[in-house]
Amino acid sequence: MNISIICSDTLHPIYPLLERWKNTHNQHHSIQLVSRKQDLTHGDILFLISCHEVIGNEIRKNFSKTLVIHASDLPYGRGWSPHIWHILEGKNQFMVSLIEAEDKIDTGAIWKKIAIHIGPDELFDEINSKLFDVELELMDFAIDQFKSIHPQSQPDTGATYYRKRTPEDSRIDPYKTISEQFDLIRISDPDRYPAFFDYNGYRYNIHFEKVGPSTSHGKN
Numbered sequence: 001m002n003i004s005i006i007c008s009d010t011l012h013p014i015y016p017l018l019e020r021w022k023n024t025h026n027q028h029h030s031i032q033l034v035s036r037k038q039d040l041t042h043g044d045i046l047f048l049i050s051c052h053e054v055i056g057n058e059i060r061k062n063f064s065k066t067l068v069i070h071a072s073d074l075p076y077g078r079g080w081s082p083h084i085w086h087i088l089e090g091k092n093q094f095m096v097s098l099i100e101a102e103d104k105i106d107t108g109a110i111w112k113k114i115a116i117h118i119g120p121d122e123l124f125d126e127i128n129s130k131l132f133d134v135e136l137e138l139m140d141f142a143i144d145q146f147k148s149i150h151p152q153s154q155p156d157t158g159a160t161y162y163r164k165r166t167p168e169d170s171r172i173d174p175y176k177t178i179s180e181q182f183d184l185i186r187i188s189d190p191d192r193y194p195a196f197f198d199y200n201g202y203r204y205n206i207h208f209e210k211v212g213p214s215t216s217h218g219k220n
Helices: 015-026 082-088 125-143 180-188
Strands: 002-006 030-034 043-048 063-070 094-102 109-118 195-199 202-206
Touching: 015 030, 015 043, 030 202, 043 094, 043 125, 063 125, 082 094, 094 125, 109 125, 180 202
Parallel strands: 002 030, 002 043, 043 063
Antiparallel strands: 063 094, 094 109, 195 202
């Protein structure tokens, strides 16, 4: 099977896992991993994984199927960074959907959904680890079921949309408590989009690390 994967940012934390996935599956398939749409050719499956470019029909028509992985229970939560918004809304579980790409964002037929549970203590890297494991599992599913899948159209009602996050969304209020802003701190990418605050005329980035179970017997 000829498979292409596009991931726009080679510094995205999933990129090394995509490289490993490619190397693992290369013995049975011909796999291309690129970061720019102009490098795409043609094939059986095109996976859009953290792809920030618009992949129009002029490219999609060169593939039998173009698939997107989206971390929400579609049609709920279309748009940008849904798993981040879910956690900020206080949710401890969300769905990850494998869907077909269409011109209208996140509206394609659904191939499969998998639920993820996020613990209240888990930080950015732990959340990503769970999410990326599921994304790779869905990619495996797509290959295995490519010839036999019967996708389900999304309902016409119940759609919601999330806006694109900006670096400003990672701003912390220095006059609020850590507990009030814990979710915002823990979902921030410490390397690319760190949580930050301004204080006494300077800007400070926050680098959060879990070091182990608490030894304190005081109030959490």
